[in-house]
Amino acid sequence: MEFTRLTALVVVVFAVGYAVFFRYKNKPSLGESIVSDKISDEYDYVIVGAGSAGSILASRLAEDANKSVLLLEAGDHFDYDQNIHIPWMALNFLQSNFAWNYKSETEKGIFLGLKEKRSLLNKGKILGGSSTINACMYARGSPFDFEEWVKKYGCKGWGYDDLLPYFKKTEDIQIPHLKMSEYHGSGGPIAVSNAFYIPLADHFINAGKEMGYMESDYNGKSQTGFSRVQTTARFGVRSSTGFEYLGKRGKRTNLDISVNSLVTKIKTEEKVATGVFFIKHGRKQFVKAKRDIIVSAGAFNSPQLLMLSGIGPKRHLQDLGIPVVQDLPVGKKFDDHITIAISAKINQSVHLDKEKALGLWSLLEYTLFGTGPLSSLSTAAAFLHIDKTKMGKQRPDIMIISLPTTFGDNFFSNYNESVAEELIYRYKNTPAFTGLVSLLHPKAIGSVQLRNTDPFDSPLLDTNHLTDKQDEDDLLSGIRLFEELVSTDAMKSIGADISINQASFCSHYKFRSDDFWRCMIRHIAHNFYHSTSTCKMGMTGDPTAVVDLDLRVQGIKNLRVCDASVFPSVTSANTNAPVMAVAEKFADMLKKERQ
Structure with a gap:
């Protein structure tokens, strides 16, 4: 009898495993059912890019049955690989066909321990964009971020009070104690849930309390403090915009979605955008827009497309032989976070190793209940001030995300093989956790330029990280905060020990000295995939702005941009949530224009 039960269980587990981890064969998927085989010659709205913003805009604009909408996406649909819906699997897709696989240029004095001395700068290339391949952490940023947009950059109408209704509109809060919060919304498309419970999260938050911080809702009144991660997943299924x-809304007669369609140029006639050229199945095509062309191709592809279309810095375009349509500072500002991964060994089984996460019991729990290790990736996070006297007065400087494991692979960090061997592979089966220490507001600003006139080639991406010494000092302060966290009684009780970070390439400095950590920063710090501001918005006539406060490209009619590229500056957290709120607000703005 026991043998029969065991056999039955094994059969169930393997059947479930096949359903979850392998693409369904000969069965139409939701993603396949909404894409269009044929498209018309003309639409009211043409949207370039089906990322976090573009998917929302297409959906909202198509709510008006009298308006036709075309959504062009360079990547495929979100069901091409069923694993993409599983939050834990996110890191597997960072370097895949579902990402643009961009890298920074080789820069002086940084990325020394990375492959080719270049940082990964990946973005989603798939319906839903980066919301389909990210780590599902839902974080809006600090209210002070959006107040700065208004006060420093003159972006009236884009403050925190203006955006809060749209944060709530996107959201379907699944966390019981937050359902009555005035800062959260119910019934929106994007589910926001608690991350899977790992005991390590309790130690992380208790360590924060020892440091003088309370457990907080980082998407509530104040971002500062230690929190359990809120994740964009519904019953364990990734809640992406696509x-x-x-x-979920299904095929609509007035919305065509064309995948594997790379837009190569925007056509303009006497400063009016009239249509776009794109390539699909190896064939060049053209489609007209009666009202607006909305570029939502992301922080790198949006500026690239504008410049290929003659909209950008005059001298740069002339150097490449591109006829100048409009001289604008496209790509002049590239804002992002810089992060460093610091690991800590522990001696208690409060973490999560890869074997446990991908084991049969985990697979069964996830498939039957939508819970368990596969339902989330990060578990807890802290938003901290270097100078505690500024708490409640300014936005946080440092974000620390706790991962309940070491990476085990090199998808995320792009270390060269010798560094990966020392810091990752060696500790693959060691009980440990990782702290991602991020500087939220670097002073140094990067840039995006065209490498050439080939739309299939990657743009030139220069982060300029650490060109301002204050940034290195501040990231060092973030590491010191992580050291303080690890030294608390809550962490000592599980044997937390950061000695595994004694890398040979920095061994000429005393371990944990300022010089040692500066050496580590120069070798293994990298971008955190939160790129913004390459087509920044500002008041009409602002010489640093690409789009105005209505997201119109300055000087060009019927051309808009809506994605992370329009942010005046990067927010104090992951950028997916504010991109969604900006898109929802912009969709409402467009609807009011039609009235």
């Missing part, structure tokens, strides 16, 4: 805004 899936929730497009997939």
Whole structure:
């Protein structure tokens, strides 16, 4: 009898495993059902890019049955690989066909321990964009971020009070104690849930209390403090904009979605955008827009497309032989976070190793209940001030995300093989956790330029990280905060020990000295995939702005941009949540224009 039960269980587990981890064969998927085989010659709205913003805009604009909408996406649909819906699997897709696989240029004095001395700068290339391949952490940023947009950059109408209704509109809060919060919304498309419970999260938050911080809702009144991660997943299924805004609403007669369609140029006639050229199945095509062309191709592809279309810095375009349509500072500002991964060994089984996460019991729990290790990636996070006297007065400087494991692979960090061997592979089966220490507001600003006139080639991406010494000092302060966290009684009780970070390439400095950590920063710090501001918005006539406060490209009619590239500056957290709120607000603005 026991043998029969065991056999039955094994059969169930393997059947479930096949359903979850392998693409369904000969069965139409939700993603396949909403894409269009044929498209028309003309639409009211043409949207370039089906990322976090573009998917929302297409869905909202198509709510008006009298308006036709075309959504062009360079990547495929979100069901091409079923694993993409599993939050834990996010790191597997960072370097895949579902990402643009961009890298920074080789820069002086940084990225020394990375492959080719270049940082990964990946973005999603798939319906839903980066919301389909990210780590599902839902974080809006600090209210002070959006107040700075208004006060420093003159972006009236884009402050925190203006955006809060749209944060709530996107959201379907699944966390019981937050359902009555005035800062959260119910019934929106994007589910926001608690991350899977790992005991390590309790130690992380208790360590924060020892440091003088309370457990907080980082998407509530104050971002500062230690929190359990809020994740964009519904019953363990990734809640991306492509899936929730497009997939669940099904095929609509006035919305065509064309995948594997790379837009190569925007056509303008006497300063009016009239249509776009794109390539699909190896064939060049053209489609007209009666009202607006909306570029939502992301922080790198949006500026690239504008410049290929003659909209950008005059001298740069002339150097490449591109006829100048409009001289604008496209790509002049590239804002992002810089992060460093610091690991800590522990001697208690409060973490999560890869074997446990991908084991049969985990697979069964996830498939039957949508819970368990596969339902989330990060578990807890802290938003901290270097100078505690500024708490409640300014936005945080440092974000620390706790991962309940070491990476085990090199998808995320892009270390060269010798560094990966020392810091990752060696500790693959060691009980440990990782702290991602991020500087939220670097002073140094990067840039995006065209490498050439080939739309299939990657743009030139210069982060300029650490060109301002204050940034290195501040990231060092973030590491010191992580050291303080690890030295608390809450962490000592599980044997937390950061000695595994004694890398040979920095061994000429005393371990944990300022010089040692500066050496580590120069070798293994990298971008955190939160790129913004390359087509920044500002008041009409602002010489540093690409789009005005209505997201119109300055000097060009019927051309808009809506994605992370329009942010005046990067927010104090992951950028997916504010991109969604900006898109929802912009969709409302467009609807009011039609009235």
